[in-house]
Amino acid sequence: MTLLQRNFCSITAVQLAENLFATTPVMHRFLLIEYNYAWEEKVLETSTIIPDEVKAFLDTGVENGDFSRIFLVKNGQSNRDSIHLFLVNNRPEDPFAKQLCINNYQDLLAIDFRQEFANETDRLPEPMYLVCTHGKVDMCCSKFGLPIYKRLIELGADVWQCTHVTGDRFAPNVVQVPSGHYYGHLQLDEIEPFYDTLQSNQLYFTKYRGQSWYSKPQQAADYFLRKHLADFQVDSLTLVKSEVLSDDSQKFIFSHRDRQADYALVIQYTLSEPVYVMNCKATEKKPVDLFNLLSLTKLTQLPSEEKPSRYHYTQLA
Template identity: 30%
Template sequence: MPDFRCSFASVEDAEPSIGTAPTDTEILLVECPGPWGREALTDNRLPDAVRDHLGSLDLKVFLLRRYDGSAGPGTRVFLASATEEGYDVRGTVLDRPDDLLGLDLASLPAYDGPLWLVCTNGKRDRCCAELGRPIAGLLSQEWPEGTWETTHLGGHRFSGTLLALPSGLTLGRLDTATALAACEAVDRGEVPLEFVRGRAGRSPVDQARELHVLGGGDPSDQVTAVPGPPRRQSCGDDKVKGTTRFEVRRS
């Protein structure tokens, strides 16, 4: 199926996106302009020693680049650590990528401002590039410093998708007609339920439970994960994988 688009198939099947945000509690973001390969962390333009160093870290690493291809001066680095409310975000600008080798992540200063991390790695999945890049271009007009294209967030089939920091809200099924308003709502401290996959840094069940309550559900209801129908989840390969659904038992 050369013309298969995982995001279109997911919409046609009315697949729920709830509880599919990244669960990583610590995320390192590293500016890396230029093309990325399918396995972006090992296939990029960073020096070999830096690639090896990032691959050895016991935390999730995303690469960043600007929509317009610009870079610098310096290399932007952010560290996001999960909290009860979302993420604590810290950041700095390095003179060169090699400075990552001796960087003390615990000493990074606080970063004040929103970050919009739009998944665009077309080598990983064509939906991310086709749907994500126009969204990144749109958001970069409103938040030129805070908007970044990023590598694999997971959930290609929910493209266009992005991770918003510091809230941790992960949005999906965005397009250029909806992305700006949805992000403006997040920036105001709101939760645009129509587009929210979950709050990153939490387990899938906790993500689903929060969205259930925000949608008017009883906080004492029990939310449990159950197997969903297996499906092809990516344009990048034809593997069929299991999915998860969430059931609510009324209290």
């Protein structure tokens, strides 16, 4: 079978019109490590370049909650005399990334990552872009990711190839740093408007997968509210409350920065029929999470003298 004859999971997902929103993996802080060598499927586990004691140290960092995930990155342009590290705090309010440089991977053992994340000085001044090109995990990532990576280089972006970011069927996947916003199914001819939109602190909403700090129900609520308001400014919404209502529903309250109002959304979630192909290596179809908006209510904040009722309720959906 030739490459052109293969069934690519990304193309299948588009044909099935699978939702992009609320598909982002949940991460609370993550670490990027430069690795300019071949990427096998489980590259961090199998690498003979990174010492085993360093791998164990990094595993402990994940277990202790210093960071949620580790990605390996490369761009073919950096100085080979040093290794770049990027610490990313992808919290929704005031995210940041910072860069460290080490001489070898053994130097990772001397870094107090909890302290480094707490020290928010020396932030990177401009966003970075990660493009998953990890073809040994899924061929869609390299086939569709590499052209996007090269186009972003042409546009002058600070862009790096990245190991598996999850969601193979949404390739090409792009992650903006430090915001942790995920995008999928990008086409080569839309990369310039995509890049311009993100550089202006807006979400490229048609290909938006979600904010990686949020749970998937929270991502769904964020998506539905932004769609309702037609507000795609990155920092216009703040999640202020989450409440579990039942086994299959949650309530979320978001505050809007400019409209002097909060919004309450009730999200219901369920599983689809098993009709989706998770990746190009899949031998069976599986269900995916589905999210429905049950209600959307505007909670206009009233002056403090009008308490005890804080809100005026206006049902919107």
